[in-house]
Amino acid sequence: MATVQGRTAHTKIAALADHGSSARAVIRELLVHGPMARAELARRLQLSPAALTRVTRDLLETATIREAAAAPGATGGRPGTPLEVNVEQHQMVGAKITAEGVYAVRTDALGRVLQGGQRQLSSTDVPEVADAIVDLVNEVAESQPVEALGVGLAGAMSRFDDRARHNLFLGWDDVPLGTMLESACGLPTVISNDVRALTAGVHWSGPARGRDDFAVVTTGVGIGLGLVIEGRMVVGPRGRAGMIGHQRVSGTGPLCVDGHRGCASSFLTTAAITRAVAVAHGDPSMTLARVCTLADGGDPAARRTLAEAGHALGAIVADLVNVMDLPSVILAGDGLPAVIRAQTELEQSLAERLDRHAAMPELRFLVSDFDEWARGAAVVACQWVLLEPPWRRSPDAAARPRTGRERSWQRPRSPVAVHS
């Protein structure tokens, strides 16, 4: 039983997952919206003040939350005592896998990075990558007890998956990575799509904190999309949501690798941008950094290429906003430093293509490195621990001792359909 209980047995602090559903809802609300008094929590969670008193007493006794200093804003009645989560007592590890290397961070429950590390990969074979992750997780997690591990990589995963599916860069499909890491690291482990993990990080404690509807669009090797609607990540019934790269943004332009003319990826990917500038300069060794330097120096080919990229990005953002009524869009990815140089064209194209009755979204730019992606995976692990019912937390639940809160009859075959 090398699970979280084993790791945290020496401390009196209960793991986030060891609380009831209302208590977990309280923790979520405090994490996402910041310190808050019991009365406010009761209103938001539609519980009675009495229930809040009881739930928060248990959480205070286990030091999961603590009382904070009262806010100065007086309102006429007895001032409430804000509660806040003891985030540093609940740490997670997140990892991001690319074909070149693995990156990991240890974070607190809010997803703030406390320690990081990385490993180069010389092959993409499953055992080698798994070994690198285990090694890296042990490195960043050895100094502190950790409650869960989240792993992000490209592919068609469900929201909280246990397998790595359909990864083109690594050539993996349906690899039981969750189970492998769970037993090797002794940590509850969840696998997730990398763009959606980044989006979760942005949502939990980044520029989208507190928002319920927004999109994250990433540019780089490909174009990625993470979509949050009414506070829920859009995953798609087969985990394939977010394939936005081949949306048409122009009637002309180069062909993309799939033979589409004028699609977003023929203007926006790193390969498309460097190739266009390379052709203009007769220099096949062009890099994105070089394109930026050229554009900053006034080179017309580089500027035109980036302008077209900005135009394309504005177009796909406009289509998203039109269809989903998004008040906020966040742009990220390693291609962003280049595309951001065409912010004017981006905003112009966005304004042009926005529906007359749609509202202009707030645009934000998130320039980051791979740690931000690993951080997102840690946030996914935290959300998972706070959301999943205990009897579902681990794929090998049958082998674990029963806690008394689990069920005795058969598991449901499929999730409940909520119609609303």
Added chain:
Amino acid sequence: MATVQGRTAHTKIAALADHGSSARAVIRELLVHGPMARAELARRLQLSPAALTRVTRDLLETATIREAAAAPGATGGRPGTPLEVNVEQHQMVGAKITAEGVYAVRTDALGRVLQGGQRQLSSTDVPEVADAIVDLVNEVAESQPVEALGVGLAGAMSRFDDRARHNLFLGWDDVPLGTMLESACGLPTVISNDVRALTAGVHWSGPARGRDDFAVVTTGVGIGLGLVIEGRMVVGPRGRAGMIGHQRVSGTGPLCVDGHRGCASSFLTTAAITRAVAVAHGDPSMTLARVCTLADGGDPAARRTLAEAGHALGAIVADLVNVMDLPSVILAGDGLPAVIRAQTELEQSLAERLDRHAAMPELRFLVSDFDEWARGAAVVACQWVLLEPPWRRSPDAAARPRTGRERSWQRPRSPVAVHS
């Protein structure tokens, strides 16, 4: 107190809304997925068999559900006795408002039409339209007790709104239609966007029955979109989701009214199609029916125009499927009979623009009249009654007698944010 209780007091049958949340979940599950044994319900709703026995006993006693004949498929153990909802005992009224007239239907809880009616409108003033609706509702609802009224019209409404907002065809904004009709008809009333109401109808008891992820795209005066993701209707934080009309589908083509070149509405709306054919024939009095006749007769201009429309529709469907991973798309609206003549071009354009890793969706065509839209509004009313907690059912809840299940402290200020 002219609410549903007043209307149904003479019968022993409890209204759908008068059950607890698990009982309502059972009713929803039985409505959406058809007759089902208790054991299967328990698995789907993640309840114990014991809980199901108790919940269904109450529902059977009030004749809300009944036992059906056992299905022949034997499985080795004791065969379960399927349960089904007494749909004909729970009737709703749905209405659709256009600038020309109002349409209403009385349906059972599954949304099956039992009676219909319509009224022409000579003006779009709020009082006249409201009078027409009240008159029509009284006509279709006089022979049977009815539990709720749903009204669909264009605009930026929330999922279950009480006001009509931002309606361009009627020139209305923020009209308290729900409250007006609620007191005039004596029925709990909910206001909803018309395309989303149609989508709800398609979901509840139409071609998308039992599905959790699909889109409905309508063509006609404009282009409409209803999107259901994980069983939930996408509404947008300001009720404006679904504005898909100005997505770019081509680099060339006519200008739309908003000045976009090559956007979907410049190929797909009734006005765009008829104008293109009218220009080609020098006949300004062109109608969509005439375009269909011409195309069937081999007229090149009509055929080309419809082919372009089919191409445009395929393109916007492809973008939707790419981004949302939808396994199923339903095409509807009064423009569909024309566009369906270009089914080949539609499917070809869809296949071309689909991402290489996306799955081809199932396409369905729903040719219908305005009754189908009114039927959708009735389904919205039924969903509302089954979903909304009792203390929120009616906007003037404060004036109603307390039922004992309601809360004594302040209402929450905002809905709970669910992060997942």
Added chain:
DNA sequence: CCCAGAGTGTTGACCTGGTGAAGAAAGGTG
């Protein structure tokens, strides 16, 4: 200064609704 008002937080009795365990019921199969 004291009191009314307003909002927050706590307590204890109570109750709703779900659970566990055990077993009856109803069909197959050898």
Added chain:
DNA sequence: CACCTTTCTTCACCAGGTCAACACTCTGGG
């Protein structure tokens, strides 16, 4: 027939939420 599987029921129990009442702590007014 015995035996298995799955469904459904019963009943004691309990987790967790509610109600009602009240204590607490601030503001503002006379």
